[in-house]
Amino acid sequence: MTLANDTDEDNSAQPSDRLLRQFVGYNIKRAYIQLQGDLTQTLAPFGLRIGTFSALAVVVGSEGISQTQLSEVLNIKRSGVVVLVDELENLGAIDRKPVETDRRAYALRVTAKGWHLWQNAERAVQLHEDALFDKLAVEDIRTLRELLVRATRSATRKRQEAGE
Template structure:
């Protein structure tokens, strides 16, 4: 499935420590955006460690899930849903198509394709979903089930 090169995640960073003792974080401790970014870095590190051998990234995983649950979605619509440039989606779909996970179907417009998972794509996604769920349970293990629901709800509110 392919390695992600997140330009904001330093490659040489052996282990991300979200909180270093003895450092004065001043106003950063009060900033929601800073806290979310620090959490995201920790979560991404665990995701990469957990699924690195699968050659899957959060973006690729999300793309497969969206395609699976919205068969026939166009590349343009997928780019809107994912919040990435259409050229980025084309690159992701090219990779998936070469791996036999996704197929493009002509939508009657030469500039538009409908996307569908292949049988192999469905099979691989089922397997990877289990791994992602295990990762998610691990990274949210310090939260109660109610806190986890509340956190997801609060984060969705930030997106509105």
């Protein structure tokens, strides 16, 4: 992940990454890295990583989901899900219930412990994001506004095409 440093101790009119800041992808990446780095710390006290947090969220929201289905929702391969489910199972947050009608598959279920874990982690991340918004650089905000304008224009065009 390559992105420019946030610390604008050099507030010259020509930042070294000015040619990159024109790109939405670059600015999105900056925003994401900032959120991600800190989120990892927010989740650590719960024994969760971003991946396991995401997987837990999906299982909480879709009880009985299979690992293959989970891999589709998370957009990763089945082999990657094994690690996440193992980790959540070791935490005692979910369990693999054998499916009677298909002995190859498991139905993933949240335990009582997992439910409480989810509630606490969810609240922590909400607070985390609220706090982090105060730290968004003004430059990022400007770019996000530009992004919004373009995205909205795109959505409007879509609606017009659809004859709305």
